[in-house]
Amino acid sequence: MTIKRQGGFFSLAVLVALLAMLPAGGFSAWTWTEGLRWFYLFLIAMSAVFLLAPASAWLAVRIGAIDVPNARKVHTEPVPRIGGLAVYLAFMLAVLRNQQFSREIWGILLGGTMIFLLGFFDDWKGLSARTRLFWQTAAALVVTFFGLHLSFPLQLPFGFALSVILSVAWLVGITNAFNFMDGIDGLASVMGAVCALLFLGIGWNSSQFPLSFISAALAGACLGFLRMNWRPARIFLGDSGSTFIGFILGCLALYGSWATDNPAVAFSTPLLVLGIPVFDIIYTTVSRVRNGSVSSVRQWLEYTGKDHFHHRLMKLGLGVEQTVGFIVLLNICLGLGAWTIRHTASTAGTWLLLAQSVLIFLIVVVLMLLGRELTTGEKT
Secondary structure, three states: OOHHHHHHHHHHHHHHHHHHOOOOOHHHHHHHHHOOHHHHHHHHHHHHHHHHHHHHHHHHHHHOOEEOOOOOOOOOOOEEOOOHHHHHHHHHHHHHHHOOOOHHHHHHHHHHHHHHHHHHHHHHOOOOHHHHHHHHHHHHHHHHHOOOOOOHHHHOOOHHHHHHHHHHHHHHHHHHHHHHHOOOOOHHHHHHHHHHHHHHHHHHHOOOHHHHHHHHHHHHHHHHHHHHHOOOOOOOOHHHHHHHHHHHHHHHHHHOOOOOOOHHHHHHHHHHHOHHHHHHHHHHHHHHHHOOOOOOHHHHHHOOOOOOHHHHHHHOOOOHHHHHHHHHHHHHHHHHHHHHHOOOOOHHHHHHHHHHHHHHHHHHHHHHHHHHHOOOOOOO
């Protein structure tokens, strides 16, 4: 028996054991009483991905969902690209096992399922940019229909309509931001795990337990997937995985209650947690519009140039593992700032932490510019 098969049987045994331990008794009930329910869901999702990722790779080969390398891609060998199937199923298994469903959570699950199916068919058959944008918008609207949207514009004239529009724009934007980041082995997976763990910590610290449970399920699924997605990757997330992770994180940003009496903290907390993906999509979009690479939403969705933050770092001489590690460290710094800012009593302290975050983004800008200059003929 090979080590790989032994690992698969071990993962199956752990998953069956975790699911079989029903309340009132066993490990499941113990996590409730000890305040470790998030850890239980994390283990379920991670064990499920260990089991499902090889099956997803097998299915990808069978149906021809293979990512073939070309001049615009970093990898050099064909790789299965529907790893999102494993992440999606593991996440859903953990959330459904938790058996706690509010109206907003049902909206997240339904919208996330739409995003996953959209990405799966795009990985398999290929879909037009117009089709992807339409269904991404539809999924975001479903989430808002179930009551998940920004609250700050509600006091303005036409506040509800403005809230829905901004919420849809946010969800579509962060969904594509994570899709754009999925350009090197392990980056989108580990970033998804880090951002979810930051939401988990902030949510648990503020007694937002449903937020923590969903975050734990997503973090477990992402970290479990790294087993086959770390360099050299044996399977890719594909659009089905990267867009799903981004969409769920975008929903968590809307779902959380980040501050009730400080608009600056409430606005900045999710932005800092998701700071690097948000910055990357804004910077590359502005750059591409300025140099004429894109002139429409369709071109924006279809453009696949090597001008993202991770590409620029690799042009500076960093390897794949070093690039992923550096980006993760930056995002952790921003995330810890988001965590700290919630406990800062003074207004001056809040703005100093925000200033620190701006300085981190300025460092990223400098690195982006240095990486651009090393590319012959590339414009701003």
